[in-house]
Amino acid sequence: MIQEEIKLRVRYAETDQMGFVYYGNYAxxxxxxxxxxxxxAGVSYRELELSGIGLPVKDMNIxxxxxxxxxxxxxxxxTIDTMPTNRITFYYKIYRELDLLVEASTTLFFMDKxxxxxxxxxxxxxxxxxxxxx
Amino acid sequence: MIQEEIKLRVRYAETDQMGFVYYGNYAxxxxxxxxxxxxxAGVSYRELELSGIGLPVKDMNIxxxxxxxxxxxxxxxxTIDTMPTNRITFYYKIYRELDLLVEASTTLFFMDKxxxxxxxxxxxxxxxxxxxxx
Amino acid sequence: MIQEEIKLRVRYAETDQMGFVYYGNYAxxxxxxxxxxxxxAGVSYRELELSGIGLPVKDMNIxxxxxxxxxxxxxxxxTIDTMPTNRITFYYKIYRELDLLVEASTTLFFMDKxxxxxxxxxxxxxxxxxxxxx
Amino acid sequence: MIQEEIKLRVRYAETDQMGFVYYGNYAxxxxxxxxxxxxxAGVSYRELELSGIGLPVKDMNIxxxxxxxxxxxxxxxxTIDTMPTNRITFYYKIYRELDLLVEASTTLFFMDKxxxxxxxxxxxxxxxxxxxxx
Numbered sequence: 001m002i003q004e005e006i007k008l009r010v011r012y013a014e015t016d017q018m019g020f021v022y023y024g025n026y027a028x029x030x031x032x033x034x035x036x037x038x039x040x041a042g043v044s045y046r047e048l049e050l051s052g053i054g055l056p057v058k059d060m061n062i063x064x065x066x067x068x069x070x071x072x073x074x075x076x077x078x079t080i081d082t083m084p085t086n087r088i089t090f091y092y093k094i095y096r097e098l099d100l101l102v103e104a105s106t107t108l109f110f111m112d113k114x115x116x117x118x119x120x121x122x123x124x125x126x127x128x129x130x131x132x133x134x
Numbered sequence: 135m136i137q138e139e140i141k142l143r144v145r146y147a148e149t150d151q152m153g154f155v156y157y158g159n160y161a162x163x164x165x166x167x168x169x170x171x172x173x174x175a176g177v178s179y180r181e182l183e184l185s186g187i188g189l190p191v192k193d194m195n196i197x198x199x200x201x202x203x204x205x206x207x208x209x210x211x212x213t214i215d216t217m218p219t220n221r222i223t224f225y226y227k228i229y230r231e232l233d234l235l236v237e238a239s240t241t242l243f244f245m246d247k248x249x250x251x252x253x254x255x256x257x258x259x260x261x262x263x264x265x266x267x268x
Numbered sequence: 269m270i271q272e273e274i275k276l277r278v279r280y281a282e283t284d285q286m287g288f289v290y291y292g293n294y295a296x297x298x299x300x301x302x303x304x305x306x307x308x309a310g311v312s313y314r315e316l317e318l319s320g321i322g323l324p325v326k327d328m329n330i331x332x333x334x335x336x337x338x339x340x341x342x343x344x345x346x347t348i349d350t351m352p353t354n355r356i357t358f359y360y361k362i363y364r365e366l367d368l369l370v371e372a373s374t375t376l377f378f379m380d381k382x383x384x385x386x387x388x389x390x391x392x393x394x395x396x397x398x399x400x401x402x
Numbered sequence: 403m404i405q406e407e408i409k410l411r412v413r414y415a416e417t418d419q420m421g422f423v424y425y426g427n428y429a430x431x432x433x434x435x436x437x438x439x440x441x442x443a444g445v446s447y448r449e450l451e452l453s454g455i456g457l458p459v460k461d462m463n464i465x466x467x468x469x470x471x472x473x474x475x476x477x478x479x480x481t482i483d484t485m486p487t488n489r490i491t492f493y494y495k496i497y498r499e500l501d502l503l504v505e506a507s508t509t510l511f512f513m514d515k516x517x518x519x520x521x522x523x524x525x526x527x528x529x530x531x532x533x534x535x536x
Contacts, residue, residue, distance in 0.1 A: 012437070012447070013290050013430045017183075017283040017338055018247070023191040024161025024281055028415045031158070035414070045414070046473040049151075056198070057157040063193045070285055071448040113152070146303070146313070147296045147424050151417040151472055158415060162281045169280070179280075180339040204419055205314040285451075286515070291459040292433070295426025317419075325425040327465045332458070381420070 002132040003079045004037040010072045020067035026094070027060065030104055033078035034090045042128040053122060054111040058087065062104040072096050083133035086110060086120050136266040137213045138171040144206045154201035160228070161194065164238055167212035168224045176262040187256060188245040192221065196238040206230050217267035220244060220254050270400035271347045272305040278340045288335035294362070295328065298372055301346035302358045310396040321390060322379040326355065330372040340364050351401035354378060354388050404534040405481045406439040412474045422469035428496070429462065432506055435480035436492045444530040455524060456513040460489065464506040474498050485535035488512060488522050 008029060016022040035045050048055060068074055079091045087109045094102035110119040142163060150156040169179050182189060202208055213225045221243045228236035244253040276297060284290040303313050316323060336342055347359045355377045362370035378387040410431060418424040437447050450457060470476055481493045489511045496504035512521040 011430055012284055012433055013292060015285040016280055017285065017287045018188050018190065019285045020190070022161075022281050023194065024158050024165070027156075027158025027161065028413055031414055044473075049472075054152050056152065056154070056201070059195070059197045060157065061193070061195045064191055067190070070451075071446075145296055146299055146418055147426060149419040150414055151419060151421045153419045156415050162279055165280055178339075183338075204317075205312075286456050286458065288458070290429075291462065292426050292429025295424075295429065299426070322420050324420065324422070324469070325466055327463070328425065329461070329463045331461045335458070 001079060001081050002037055002041055002129070003077065004033070004040045005075055005077045006032055006036045008032065008074050008076065010068050010070055010074065012070055015070050018067075020069055023062075023064060026062060026064075026102055026104070029074070029076050029094060029102075030060070030062075030078075030090070030092050030106060033076035033092050034106070034108075036076075037078040037080060037090065041132060043125050048122075048125070049113070051122070052113050053119060054113045055088075055108045056111055058107045058109050060104065060106045062102060064102055066096070066099055066101045068094070068096060068101055074101065080129070080132075084121060084129060086118065135213060135215050136171055136175055136263070137211065138167070138174045139209055139211045140166055140170045142166065142208050142210065144202050144204055144208065146204055149204050152201075154203055157196075157198060160196060160198075160236055160238070163208070163210050163228060163236075164194070164196075164212075164224070164226050164240060167210035167226050168240070168242075170210075171212040171214060171224065175266060177259050182256075182259070183247070185256070186247050187253060188247045189222075189242045190245055192241045192243050194238065194240045196236060198236055200230070200233055200235045202228070202230060202235055208235065214263070214266075218255060218263060220252065269347060269349050270305055270309055270397070271345065272301070272308045273343055273345045274300055274304045276300065276342050276344065278336050278338055278342065280338055283338050286335075288337055291330075291332060294330060294332075294370055294372070297342070297344050297362060297370075298328070298330075298346075298358070298360050298374060301344035301360050302374070302376075304344075305346040305348060305358065309400060311393050316390075316393070317381070319390070320381050321387060322381045323356075323376045324379055326375045326377050328372065328374045330370060332370055334364070334367055334369045336362070336364060336369055342369065348397070348400075352389060352397060354386065403481060403483050404439060404443055404531070405479065406435070406442045407477055407479045408434055408438045410434065410476050410478065412470050412472055412476065414472055417472050420469075422471055425466060428464060428466075428504055428506070431476070431478050431496060431504075432462070432464075432480075432492070432494050432508060435478035435494050436508070436510075438478075439480040439482060439492065443534060445527050450524075450527070451515070453524070454515050455521060456515045457490075457510045458513055460509045460511050462506065462508045464504060466504055468498070468501055468503045470496070470498060470503055476503065482531070482534075486523060486531060488520065490523075
């Protein structure tokens, strides 16, 4: 298992007229969470793309339990709980202090950016992730 | 059952550097789809809010099957397939011509905007929706 | 001179907790306005990019006179008032019915997408635009 | 004069298919910059709004000199250079390391959120700002 937590502050731009974060904007918080957990494993998403490999999202499931509001400091805890194969499933919990605001998961797959076809997980990514799962 | 289809054209702003629509931006397309299906039933989301009632999203599930690209004309087909109670579940299919790009569902609930507490479905909304289900 | 008007409806996602369209989101409306005026001249922005040429924004000036709100139908009137050289300046007025909401201008330049260097206006674009200015 | 610098990392969501930050998204960076400079003066934007006062943007001028790309760490340096009256003008410079990417200014005014009418600068805000200008 590998897990990482990041802290964010809600931007004004991210709210909507209900006074809360617009539901679609949580996708950005999840993105930041999974980038952080990959970085913890030594995998830079930026470098992955520069090497010609994309990691598009295949599906997203998200439960909104409590709403985040402007200027809240929130924490995104992201987990990969089993060694990924050609797909990676990320689990997320977003908190404001001790309150759980959001639970989510996303599955992503490796894709060749030139051909837009699915790829096996690159060896160097596998080698970075393996030590966290055994 | 009630169903409505809308057409949209993908904005440049909605793409990301992968060259496709950013996965979080589909939430906006779903929003436009459900507003349209509600309008078909005679329920204006704008008026609902002006009457003091919000309709926040409780959960979203979304599968990304094919990617939409800049300037694509896409169709969002939105369905409510059973008479809602205090929650409404919307089902969505997003197409580009005959290709299915996205399948999704969201559940929303009625909320008193002042107290932020869940509400029963307003009578006038129920009366608008009922004729579509029997 | 070449001029085109488009109609848009304000999305919920575009509002912020002040209850109006977030000021940064007007940039998207301007984008849609200039794409439309280019299309009127027979220049598809999509095709321009596919031919390897980008059209990045060099500067933007925008005055917010009145605020747009959720579900408003707004009109973006976009004008190119002198024959562009290697840069194109677009002027915009955004209206809700007869009320002027926003006045803006942006200057864009042609860029080679591979080298990221400025380019002269492509001949085919020049030929499309010329008939509107004399 | 009062000045504050913040650091940000460019999100994937903020890029567009040109491979750079979408021009409209810089407005969010400016927002974060001015919130930070106000906070340095002891003025919380969140509290300002809770007290019934909004601070909408009246105009924005922005020059894009170099493009920011995904995962760049950028710095937003925000300055108020003369004591504000009923309007506040913020000046911004956005850097990536030593490269100047963006220069911008925005003017905002105080507004009563209930009546949507312009307001004089609240006394407590004036008192917080005054020590920085003399």
